[in-house]
Amino acid sequence: MQKHDARNLHYDIRLSIGGTLKSWAVPKGPSRDPSVKRLAIPTEDHPIDYASFEGTIPEGEYGAGTVIIWDKGTFENASEDDDGNEVPLDKAYEKGHLVVNLEGEKLKGGFAFINTGSRWLLVKVDDAHAVKDDSLLDDEPASVVSGKTIGELERGE
Numbered sequence: 001m002q003k004h005d006a007r008n009l010h011y012d013i014r015l016s017i018g019g020t021l022k023s024w025a026v027p028k029g030p031s032r033d034p035s036v037k038r039l040a041i042p043t044e045d046h047p048i049d050y051a052s053f054e055g056t057i058p059e060g061e062y063g064a065g066t067v068i069i070w071d072k073g074t075f076e077n078a079s080e081d082d083d084g085n086e087v088p089l090d091k092a093y094e095k096g097h098l099v100v101n102l103e104g105e106k107l108k109g110g111f112a113f114i115n116t117g118s119r120w121l122l123v124k125v126d127d128a129h130a131v132k133d134d135s136l137l138d139d140e141p142a143s144v145v146s147g148k149t150i151g152e153l154e155r156g157e
């Protein structure tokens with residue numbers, strides 16, 4: 001997950017599915033509070049190696065602004081149909097009901113990506129990693145790679 005200070009600050013969550021990075025831009029960022037639904041706007045697929053990008057996209061280029069790797073890790077598919085059978089990731093994505101268990105440095109446990117028909121929502125699954133009134137975004141603003149915040153990276157600290 002990248003934190004991206006472009007025209008509007010947002011978080012880009014990217015999942016490696018089928019050899020590409022399926023991507024959503026989450027304007028308000030993820031929440032570990034299951035009662036909070038966050039708008040997740042699908043964006044274009046990115047190549048796998050983009051997940052390790054941290055730095056500045058020059059003025060005039062698409063997405064111009066500063067990017068840090070806010071979180072990284074692995075995930076497992078936890079998508080199931082109504083009968084409790086596992087649904088493959090690509091099918092779950094197509095159906096618009098994708099559930100993954102994250103094993104990140106900051107984010108852990110289940111997160112659901114739900115396509116309501118008009119928009120995608122990102123919602124924490126109510127599990128042992130759920131946190132009421134979550135303040136993670138404020139508490140841990142820095143990159144898990146460089147340890148820098150977006151501001152520190154922009155100022156070259």
Ligand code: MN
Pocket residue numbers: 004006010011012025063
């Ligand atoms: Mn972005």
